[in-house]
Structure formats: structure tokens, C-alpha cells
Amino acid sequence: xxxxxxxxxxxxxxxxxxxxxxxxxxxxxxxxxxxxxxxxxxxxxxxxxxxxxxxxxxxxxxxxxxxxxxxxxxxxxxxxxxxxxxxxxxxxxxxxxxxxxxxxxxxxxxxxxxxxxxxxxxxxxxxxxxxxxxxxxxxxxxx
Numbered sequence: 001x002x003x004x005x006x007x008x009x010x011x012x013x014x015x016x017x018x019x020x021x022x023x024x025x026x027x028x029x030x031x032x033x034x035x036x037x038x039x040x041x042x043x044x045x046x047x048x049x050x051x052x053x054x055x056x057x058x059x060x061x062x063x064x065x066x067x068x069x070x071x072x073x074x075x076x077x078x079x080x081x082x083x084x085x086x087x088x089x090x091x092x093x094x095x096x097x098x099x100x101x102x103x104x105x106x107x108x109x110x111x112x113x114x115x116x117x118x119x120x121x122x123x124x125x126x127x128x129x130x131x132x133x134x135x136x137x138x139x140x141x142x143x
Contacts, residue, residue: 016039
């Protein structure tokens with residue numbers, strides 16, 4: 001961590017280094033970023049948004065979903081420490097060591113492990129696609 005902070009401030013002789021994304025398998029990635037390792041038992045189903053398990057089956061517009069922002073993540077860490085919320089309610093377990101970097105925050109880590117996430121996300125995405133087709137396309141049936 002010290003090396004990343006030093007390289008961010010001082011840089012190399014050619015350029016400055018920025019950590020933009022952390023990529024890994026879900027279990028390790030979620031653990032490193034401060035989330036629960038498995039979202040299957042958490043009330044909030046994803047690290048990128050605050051969608052509940054129930055909303056995944058009824059909300060089909062991305063604009064209707066609340067994004068997990070750095071401010072919200074930090075508030076959840078504070079609420080967890082003070083006992084105002086629980087780990088299953090927010091899916092956050094602790095602050096991430098990477099949150100101390102001035103240009104990076106775990107809530108902005110948009111990389112996902114596609115093969116594992118497809119199992120849960122594919123259902124939601126498929127519903128969004130079908131709703132979009134139904135709403136935006138006129139279907140003409142000929143006799």
C-alpha cells in the first residue's frame with residue numbers, strides 16, 4: 001500500500017501510477033474491497049448497487065436502482081461500526097485498505113467476475129431486455 005501511495009505522489013520517471021481497477025475472483029475481490037464474500041445471504045445483492053434481493057425480480061430499469069457511491073459505502077462503514085446497521089443489511093464488512101488511496105475507492109471498482117456474476121445478473125439483464133423490447137417495439141401481427 002505504501003508503494004502505491006508513494007508512486008501516486010512521486011510517480012516514475014516516465015509517468016504517475018494510478019490504481020484504476022482491482023480484478024479477481026468474487027470471493028477474494030469482495031474480501032479485499034470490504035464487502036461480504038458472498039452476496040447470496042445479504043439483503044443487498046451487489047457491490048455496485050443497493051438492489052435488494054426482492055427488487056431484482058420486480059425492478060427492470062437501471063435508473064430506478066440506487067448506485068453504491070463512495071459516500072454511501074463510507075456511511076455504511078460508519079453505521080456498521082456504530083451498530084446502526086448489520087453486515088447482511090448493507091453487505092459491507094469493513095473499510096477497505098485501498099480506500100486510503102486518494103484516487104481510488106472500492107465503490108468505484110466496476111470490474112466483475114463475469115462467469116460467477118452471470119448466474120445472478122443474467123436473469124435481471126434478460127428481464128430488462130425483454131421489457132425494453134415490449135415497451136419500445138410495436139408488434140404487428142398479420143392475420
